[in-house]
Each structure stands twice: as C-alpha cells, then as structure tokens.
Amino acid sequence: MAHRLMRAVRDQRMGWLAAGLVGVVVLALFFPAASGRGVFSFGDILSLHYPERAAYERALAAGELPLWSPDVMAGYPLLAEGQFSPLYPPSYLLHLLLPTELALNGFVILHFAWAGVGMYLLARGLKLSHAASVLSALTYMLGGFCVAHLNHLNIVAIAAWLPAFYLAARTAALRLRGGWRGAFRPLAATVACWAAILLIGHPQMAMLSLLIVAAGMVAQAVAPEDDAALEHPRRSGAAARTIAALAVVALLGAAQAAAQLLPTWELTRLSQRAGGLDPDFFASFSLHPAYLLLLFSPFPLGDPYPAISVEVVGYVGIVPLMLAAVAILGGRRRGALFWGAMALVSLLLALGRWNPLYILLLRVPVLNWFRVPARYLYGFGFAMAVLSGLGYDALAQRARASLRADAATLWPWAAAAAGSVAAVAGARALGAEGMYAVWRWLPLGLAVGGALAVGWLWRGCRPATAWLGACAALVTLDLLAFAATFGFSYNATEPREAFVAEPRVAAFLAADAGEEPYRVYTYEEIVPVPPVMRESLYPNLSMLHGINALGGNLPLTLTRYAEYMAEPTPRKLDLLNVRYLLIPQVLPVDEASEFYDLEDPFAPTLVGRHVTFAGLRVRSVVVESYVSHSVDLADGVVAAEVVLLDRDAERARLPLRIGLDTAEWAYPRSDVRANIRHSRPGIARAWPARSGFPPENHEGYVYRAEYALAEAVSVTALEVLPRELPRAYIRVERVILIDENGEPHLLAHLIGEGDHTLAYRSEDVAIYRNNDALPRAYLVHRARPLAERPALLAALADPAYDLRSEVLLAEGDGLDVVAPAGDEVQVTLYESSRVELRARSEAEGYLVLADAYYPGWEATVDGQPVPIREANGYVRAVRLAAGEHEVVFRYRPASFRWGAAVSLAAVALLLVGAWRVRRSGV
Template identity: 30%
Template sequence: ILGVCYLAALGWTATIGRWRYYMVASLVMLLGLGLAALQILPTLELAGLSTRSEYGFADFVSYSFPRKQLVQLLFPGIFGGLSGYGVPSYFGLWNLTELAGYVGLLPLMLAGVGFAVTRRKAISIFWLCAGLLAFLLALGDQTPLAHLVYRLPVVGKFRVPARHFIEMAFAVSVLAGIGAQAIIRQMVTRALLLRTIAVAAGVMLAGLFYIVSKHAAEYAFVGGVVRFNGLPWANATVAIPLIIFLATALTLLYWHRNPAHFPRQILLMLVLALDMASFGWFYSWQEYAPSKNILRPPAFAVDYQISLRETNQRVIPVRGVLGKMSELPPNLSRLWEIPSASIYGPLSLSRMTYLLSMRPDASLDPSWQNSDNQSLNLAAVRYVFLPRPAPLKDAQGILWDAENMDSWLGSGCDHPRGDSIKFNFPTSLQATTIGIVSRLACSPPVPDGEEVVRVVLTDSAGAVQTKSMFAGRDTAEWSYDCPTVTPQMKHRRAPIYSSFDAKMFDDSCTGHYYLATLKLDGITDVSRIELKWVGRSGAMTIEKVSLIDEVAKSSTPINSLMKDNSRWRFVEETAEAQIYENPQAMPRAWLVPEVIALKPDEILKTIKTSRLPDGRAYDPWRTALTEESSPVMAEQPDASASARVTRLDSTEMEVHTASSSPAFLVMSDADYPGWQATVDEAPAQIFRANYALRGVRVPAGRHVVRFRFRPKSFYFGAGITAFSLALLLGFLAFPLLRRKTAKS
C-alpha cells in the first residue's frame, strides 16, 4: 500500500508524463504480484479459514501504542525493561517488543533538516505525510483513523497497530538521508541547523517535564512501581538520552562545518551507532534470544519421538509458546520431528483452534481437563506436557496446587450430579492428615453437623480407613455472608481458607472457600483417595487437596490430573515439566459404524460434553459427526473392524481398512481444501468429520484408502508465477534481441 501511494505521489509530476508513468508502474506491480502468486493465493486461502478471518475491531486494535507513553519515543527505557540500565522490569502497557518505536534522536534531527530544506518537493511532502500517518495508525483506536482502516479489505484483518512504527521509521530514514545529503551539498545554513536543534531541545525538555511530573509517577504506580524518580541524576533511562541528545547536537554542528572531512563522518556514524544502541543493545534479546541448543530436542524427548512415530499419535503442550523447552512448545516440536496437535502462528485454522480450545498463544483453555471433553482424544493426543507446578504455601506451611479443581459433588445448582471423585497415585504418598479446600453450593438448608462427604483412603497394602466431612465443621455454603443468604443458613461457617468478591442476585458480597484438616489413623502410605457425596441435598465443589505428613513436616499437593487414572496417567517429571499420558487417545485413523449429521455448533458441543443433542452418550469409537448427510449405519457392525496407517507424510497418507460391514473412516487430521481421497484408486468424497477432521465412506471388505494433498490454489498460483516469470524474461531479453538485430 505504501508503494502504491509512493508511485501515485511521484507519478503526478513524472517527466515522462503522469499517465505513461502510471501505466508502466501498474504493469510492473502486476508483474510483481504475478511472480508472488505462488505464495499469495495459498496464503489467501489459508487466511480465509484461519482465526484471523473472524477478527473483530478489538482484535484489530490490540497492541495499540498508548498516548501516555509518547515520551517513550524519545526516552526508550523510561518505562523499564532495559536490564543493563539497572531499572525495574517493564511496567508500561504490555508488551515492549510490540510497542518499541524508538528511531533514534540523530535520525529525527536529520529528518527535520531534510524536510526543512526540501519542503516544496513532492518526495519530502510524501514521506512526511507517510511518517505522520503511520504514527497516527500506531495509536490504534485512540484516533478515528482506526475505524476507517478496519473497514478496508485485507488491511482490516491485521492487528498490532504499533507495528506501523516500521513505516514511520522508514519515512524518518528517508528524510534523514535527504537531510544528510543536503548538509553534504552545503544546502543547510548554520542558522537552520541551530533552529532544528533548538526545536529538538524543546521537545526533549517537554518530555523531561512530563517524566518528572506527578502524571508519570501515577502511571508508574499503576504499573506496579511504588517509587518512581524521573530526575536525570537518579534515573539512567532519563540521563542517557539527554547525554546522547547533547552529543548529537554538538556532533551535527561539528560535522556541518566540514561535511566532507572523513574523521568527522566517522564521528557522526559513531554517534548514530551509540544513539541506536542505547536502546537496542540493552533490550531483552540479550536475555531471551534463542540458544543454538534449541536445534536439538531435550534428551528425554527422543523416547517420545520414537514412540509417536510407531503409533502416529501426537503430543500437546498446555502452555503453548509460553512453555519451556522441556514442555515441547509448538513449532519447535516440528523442528524436532515430534508430532504435535498444537501450532502457533497468525493463520491457525479456526476449526482446529475451537476444537482444541486453543488460545492465540497456543495455550489450552482449562476445559481440556474435563473427563467428558473428547477434543484431545479426537486429535490423537497421546501425551500432554504441563509445566512443573509451583505450589502455593499457606500460613501453616501446607502446600497446595495453584489451580482450583472445581470438581462437583451432589446435584444442586442445576449442575450434573457427581457421586464421587477418585484420586490414584502411581506411587504411594505418606501422610498423617488430609487437607481439603471446598465449598458448599445451594446448601443453606443443610443442617449443622450433617455428614456431606465421606473420605475413603486406601493404603499401599489395600487397607482402608474412612473419614467424614461435616457441614459447619469442615465446609459451609460459599455465599454464607451474602445478605440474601445469611438469614437462611442452618449450619455454622467453617474455618475459611480464602475469600473472593462475588455477586448474589446483583448484590455484591464476599464468598468463601473453607479448609478441612482430617487426622488419619497414624502414618499412612496413601495410594488412593475417594470422596463420596452422602449429603441429602445441595452440592459441593472440591477445590484443593493436600496430603500432610506432620512427622516429616512436609505436604504433597494433589492436582486435578490425578483424579481419574483412566483419563490421565502420570508418566514422568522432568526438571521443568510434567508429562501425562492420555489412554483414551484415538489412533490416527479408525472406523465407525454410525454417522450423524448435525450443525457445527451442535457437533462442537457434543464433542465437549460427550452428549448428543438427543441425550445419548457420544462415543467417538462408534459415531462420527458430519455437517452433511452421509448415511452409514451398519445393522450389524463389525466389532473387529480395523484401520491401519501404512504410509504417512505431509502430502500423502495411505490407510488399509478391513470391515465385514460398511463403515466410515475417520482421520485425526484437519480437513483442508486440496485433499483428495481414493478408495482402491476410485475417487471418494471427503466429509468434514467431528467438526474439523476428515472422513470417508468405506464399503464392506478390505480396502486401500489414499489421501493426497493437491491444492488448487498452489497449482493455480504456480501457473501464474511461471507465466509472469516468462514475461519478465521476455522483457529482459527483448532489448538484447533488438540490439543484436540492429547490429546485424
């Protein structure tokens, strides 16, 4: 877009005539687009299927440069983040990498000189307007321009307005080059240079006044800095830009006196390097730049690489790109040839993102842990990688898992009934006491002292002991202190673990979690815990559980993944990660006897809840969900039906199937335009199955199903690129042939 505007501005006064200039420029641009069609057309196709196609205005203006941080363009480290300056961590609007717009003080002054000397020339006017427009666009929704640009095709699907600083920096660079050239040609008077320096000094002083004002201190306080001192002698991020400005001004005056003098030119370049390095050299790349070690997977990951190569299943990192190397973050796992269901990028497929409940940073929504959620199963996720937990320690020194389980017992509050919660441990844990954080819900009528939960503990030898939790002693109604609930309470308020702000019928109040500590019969090696609901009414949520050894003065927090050994099975713990196996993960390909057609939102809900719209249980081994009718319903399904992947790469897949009845082949791979299927070399229709995956009807018997990726967008783009390349070569060869003909 910037290039089109540049051509339009300069072509108006072109010496060859504006319309001839525009025609030639248009042909050159079309030729360039044609050469890039090989990339452009597949990218447009992918963009239309990605989460970016659904971006709203809030996404478009995310990471806008805040007006309150304008002074950062002159004092780049004023809001922290430059560790070499000895200043605190960054406390401005997140994040500094996206919001950094420092172009240097010397380039800004040279740009001012350049425009002042050539202000009547079209090129200078254009680059000044381009720089100012880019600056306004970087402010995002803080100017009316954002609403206008958002409505433009293609452009409205981008985000991070602060990246318009790239165009601003380019405009400043061009004007700075014009200014430097003007000084070399001695077109700049000393008076003009002094006026430019004076204006720049005024702007720097205005920035300094803001920094030492109460407004800057208040902004810093909101960012977590209690004592902010903006005085130059107390803050290096203020002093260094002022010193650089002084050095820049003196160097410009010195160079202006004899711009052709080589030592003075060297001095100018050194000041420029110092100016740019005052921010860039001290920024976070020093600490967070990738190490060459990322080219090799962690040693323990090789075992998973081999295992998954045999089963054709996948891993998934719960924290996405925020995870450490041992969590096998997306994109790196691909580099290490470890198949992953996760991906991080601006064009992630929206269907796969919603299926896996994946956030923009590729981290997973907590719903992945729900036992009824089939998403990871359908994506053939065999191993889940989590960060090694950092437990919370309460005032009594007891360790708890940082995340609440929110596991329900009972049947109150219109929540599905829960009868018990079971925890299984791969190795027994020694304890003398069990700690439980919980809350009752919809339970004001529960009498004081009524048993609501029975705790059954099994030791390593199989011996069982039972403890009870009572209303009023060990747990209580969470809304006990809400004004509309307190008069109805029939039990006491149990010891409070923590409180939180809540609302009850639009009235603000305080809710509570309660702590129960149940003594065991001596030291017990606990291998299994079951919490059984025995209350007559109401419901309860179990939030945290910890096994406490008072003899060893230690405690072991229990996390939600230990709840059901059939759902998540602990594998191992590395220095930075915990790995759990998913025994219910589907293979890469499988056969089902039944296909049900539903709407997309119904399919997604069914997958997340394991419940069909008609109330039946959803079993992915038996049923596939499609958005168009595909009548497959075997009257006598073959229980021994099988699908075996015999070949698999990025563009081809071969599956051998065997079934005595018609079946539907489901793949755990994403459905995407360009995939073609054959059954015994006969073309077959591909259905979108299970919201985002691929499926094909397969007749009874033994068959070979092949999938080949032949995207039309790629081949069409390749054809345009080849044609454009031929035209370009023809244009280049024509003058040579003409000259050769003329000579002959």
C-alpha cells in the same frame, strides 16, 4: 568523457567501501550469531519461526515442500501460512545448505546487511553524497523498526527489500515521464522486488511496502523530488502511465508469487481473519502518545522487556532527528517535504486508537485484515532515514566553501568505522545493566553533542570536515549503542548447544508411545520460560521434533479449529487421538503453585471435591493415589478420607493412610530415601521422573489401596476430604468402584471426565497419559448427518453421543448397521502429505481418520477416488463397503498447483520481455 569515467570508477569504489562498512557493522553487532556460537531465540523466533523452519528443512531433506504439517492443530497447511518464506529463494538456499539454527541466523544477518546496502543505493539514487548515503543506511538498518523487530524475521526481511523496491520504482517513474521507452528494466526490477516481498510471507508489511512505493511513484511522476527529472522531460500522460505501470507491477509481481499467494488466500478465507477484525483487535498495539518519548530515550525503564513491546519502538537516533529537521526546515530540496509528509502520516497512523480517524481504515478492504497500528512506524523509520541523509548534505552544502573535494566523504567513513567498533566493544564490556545505566544520560549527551555539531555546521563555521565527521560518529555511536543494548533484551542470543538440545520429553514419548500414531496436547494456562516451553512442547514446538500435536498458535487459525477448541473437553481430546496431555511446570513455592503444577483440567484431582453420578451397588473400592511433602510423616497418619454417599447419607468412610494406603511419590529419590519415616505400600504404577535439587532421575510412584466393604451399598456420590496434609499435597488419581457383580466402574467415566494417569514428571513438565484416546484411524458403523454446524457441535458435546461407535457428518449419507466383531484398521504409512491404511470389516461403515479436514486432500479406496467427508466437526472420513480395502489419503492442493503454474508463466513472460528488450537494444 575521461572525467565521467573517473567519477564512475570512484563511485564504484566508494560503493564497495560502503557495502564493506555495512558488513563490518552488521558482523560486529551480531558477532555471536555470525560466528555460530549463539542463536537468536527470543519471542517469535522460538515459538514460530524456528519450529516452522525446522519442519521446512526436514521437508527439503526429503526432497519435497512442506505443504502440510501433521505436527500442529491435528494437521495444518503449513506452506499456505507462509511466514517462514518457503518459496523465497534466499530462504530455500540457506536451509538447503545450513542447519536450521544457522540458517535462521544467516537469514537475519543477510537481511540486516541488505537493508543497509539497499538504503545506501537508494540514497545515492536520490543524489545524496556518499557520506550522507552511509548515514541514511545506518539510520535505517540500525533504527528502531528493524532492530526492535528482529525476532519478527519476515518483517525485517521485507523492510530490507523496501529501499531497493523504492529505488527501482522511482527509476521507472522517472523513465515513464518521457514515455514507455526505456522503462522496461526498472519496471522488471520493481516487479522482482515486489515478488520477493510477497514471497517472504507477511501480507501486512507487503501491503505497507506497496503503499509507500505507490505514493513515491505517483509523487515522482507528478512532482519529481530532485533535478534528476531534467534527464527525463515530462510528456503528457505521465501520471496515467505511472498508475498503469503501478498496476502492472502489482499484478505481475503477485503473479510471480502466486504459488505462495493462492494457498495463503485459500487459508485466509477459511481462517478467523476471513470476516475482518473487530475494532478492539484491529486497534490492538496502537502507539500511545506517551510512547513518542521513546523517540528521544529508548530505554526509560532499563530492560524494555516485557513492559515495552517491540511494536512501539520507533527510535531513529537523536542526531538523525536533528538532521531530519534541518532537511525539512532548512534544506533546498523539495523532496524533503514529501519525506516529511510520509513520516508525519506514518506517525499519525501508528497512533491507532489514539487517532480518532484511524477506525475508518476498518472500511478499507485488505487493510482491515491487519492489526497492530504501531507497524506504520515502518514508513516513519524509512522516511527518517532518507531525511537524515538529506539534512546531512544540506549542512555540508552550507559549509561548502570550507571543504575540499573529498573531505566530506573520507572523514565520516573513518568516524563511522571507529564508532561502530567502539560502540559494540563498549556495550559488551559494560553488560546489560551497565548499558541501561548509560542510557539514562546518553540521550542528553547525544543531544548536546548533536546540537553543537549541527549548530556549528548550520552557521558555516570551520573546521567543517571535523564537525561532519562528528555528526557521523555520533550517529554511529548512538545507533550501535541502541542496537547493542537491544541485544541484551529482545535480541539476545542463546548458546547454540542449549538451543538445539533435544528435550528429555521427546525421548520419553518415543519410548512410551510405541509404533502407533499419537498426539500430544499442551495446556496453555501459563506462558513459561523457554526451557519449560521446550520440555512441555509448547504450541508449535512439536514441529521441532516431528511430534504430532493438537495445539498450535499460528497467525491464520482455521475457523473450524477455533470453534472445535473453544471449549476443549476430554471427549474432544479422545476423538483427536490425544494420548498425552502435557502441563508446563512452575517453580512450586507454596501450596497454590504445587497444586497447579499437577492439576489436569480434563481429569481434576478428586481431593476436596464432591461428585455425583448414577447410582451403583458398590461392594469394594480401589483408590490410586500419592502424596508429596510427607517425608516426616509416619505410618498410619491419615492423609485424606474417601467418603461414599447415597444422596446425602454417608455409607462408608475409607482412610488413606500414609505408609499403608499411599506414600510419598518420589520415594526412590536419594534425599527422600535417606530421610523418609514411612513405609512404601503397594504400587499401582511407576513412571520416569526427574526432581530434587539438583535434579536427579528416579522413578515416581502411584500407590494402590483396595477397600472391601462389609456389604454392598448404594452409592450416588463421593467426596475426598483432606485430613493431615493440605489438599495441594494429596493426589487421588483414580477411584474404581466395583459393583456387587464384580464389574469395575471408573469414577472418571461416571462423572464425564477423562481417565488420565501420570506418566512422566520433571521440573519442567508433567505428562498425563490419556487412556481413553481413540486411535488415529478407526471404523464406525453408525453415521448421522448434521449439516448445521452449531447442531453438530452440540451433538458432539452431548454425553449420549457414543464417540466410539458413531460419526457425525457435515454432509453425506447416514448409516446405521450392526457393528460386527473383529474390525481392523492398520496405518501402513503416515507421512506429512500421504497416509496409507488397510481396513477390514464384515459390514459397511465409515473409516475415520483423526486428521484435520481441509481442501486439497484426496482419497482413494482400492485405487478409486472417493469423497472425503468432514467428520466430528474437524476430521476426515470415507465410506467403505464390507471387506478389506487399501485406503490412501493424499494432499494435492489445487491452489498450489494453479499458483505454481501462474508463477512459472509470469516468470516466463518477464524473461521473454527481457530477451526482446535486449534484442531491440532499448
């Protein structure tokens, strides 16, 4: 009894020491983030997780959950998307207590530590020594899968839970060998782990975790991997009990997470994923056989970005590979064969398209929803971590005669601690290029050192404790060097001040837009560098600042949105209240890049184009334009000519002269003002700008020139021809044709393009103001039902459709009444999940709210419920009688309410079960 008590105390002490070592390693590796000086910012963190978590934190500060966000895709069920883990308790606590960027850091660090501690506990549960368990923990925590996927926060979080999930399930399977008695506690722990994994919000990784655990439970019930099964002799029906328990775990865990799962299921059914994936997309990011070389040398090209995707990195270390081979080939535990089979099957599945049998998974429900076969490296990394520990103990057992009782434990711990400090400090001293250079030879050095240590131990040579310590030190040095080197690439941190800095564009929009709701749309022709992404409010980043946007890039894209935006047009932007178009800037180094920087795809420059339209009798012409790269040009130089045509006959030729009709756009900038050789003509518009080197704030100008014709001429076409300046350096923003009655006709409208005018320009973004944008809410008095979606989208694209006076309905009654004068609509409250409006009209009509149509939105008119109709292919409308009305839209998704009820019931059921078990003493 005393011996068992002493052993338990020693095990507990060693367990705390292991947890402390894991914490030291994690803090040393991620010190910039742990100290708060840096923030993880690469890839999905900046473009997905940080924006979603910022919206989450704002909602928590307001005392609510982020059920809906108006800041992406004209409205989106954000909680249903779930990748920011909104209902996962650690996520909730971190964001309740810390600013978003620190909560994000904490989420990463917490789960890396939990991955290590969990694997240590699993290895101890598998009867590995303390030293071998630490080695398994480091191999899993610092191996390629977790480290490479750091910017996929929820993937790392789920990976962190897998060891604990597996341990709880394994313990339950052992207890179930002898019957149901005594199995409640491990089964309850298994359910809790499964519910946590589901709440983290990555369905693919959750399913892979369940598959791994299910395989382990069944194998443990049928053929246990070690002598622990002797404590639980097998009785008949063990396999059936295990399968039944597995089903109960899956269902009860899913029930506990129902508040997340039901909204996600609803969104999935309405998303592009609903019909499964096409074969090419399904097999995208397969592990090409050539990438197997990364298992031996993870940085063959130096910086892995962007040539090597994080999805194909499965590095687990050189020495762990050797130890895994020892476990499989020379170990005495049959469990090694199970783990070896898991590693092999996972590797074969990761090959994806390069495995001819992989395509069969397209026929497997649920699994056919997910792409990226390389993520099966998850199972490979998990199995290799266990195998490395098994191999380490196998070597220790071969040399047992030469070991003292605790030497195999104490030496490797010291070696691991010293190795972690040396690896991280050395990596930081060498820097990125230095570490990439080191990795050209480091795999060879590790292979030689590992082969010597493993070979020496295999032969049972002395001093065994030193060689075991050498193995541990080599593993730690290897994996810390790998993880630290990744920290110069995909896992780099950004100074906190720069990361959280408010973009200048946010201040501009706040000042320019006024009080009325508006949307922005960012043109995605390029994927710019992060500073440009921030300033251009690249899709999803609008959520950081509470700015409503039409664009968005989320894994579950609504089918209706994808169809609507498959061919974006100026009219579609108008319908969705897009008042600003943002174009990310590239560094202009030639005419092509200069031209691209300012090219508005919905209102292209007229320079170099020939456009036709319905005939007009034109008496005068107004041209609004500006030029660049013109400082050295004198007054009178003809930059371009505007040619008026009637069919093919030329009617007039209007010169755009430098200094008289147009001029340098950055005229007030200090360097331009000091050297410019031409005058400044009349200004049509001035707007805030930032340019030059170094950049300075100044105004930008668009200039106005008016040409009176000798007599009215018939015009059916127009072209703008560049003359003394290249096309890229001339911008004709507007042409207004004034007919013989004095009525102005905007050329952009005549040719079916948008009236967009430059409103802001910096080195990072150009912003065009859409002068045609409809308000967020408005009244129409004509409605046309079109139940067939292709017909509705075709009607929407028809130039004859008057979007300002008619609405197209997917269902509901048509309407055609004379529009009265004086319609009024006022948005009195606009919140994420509630919109209040006041509308007044002298005639019956439809109130159109240009927010996304989605299940769960309810509407009342003067307190009475009314149906919401899908309008114009994507937005909402309600029918109003003549008069003044108070209209309220509220988002109350039944999927969340039912899910929350199921979750509470499942948690209550588990608590009642725990109470009964405790009372019965089982």
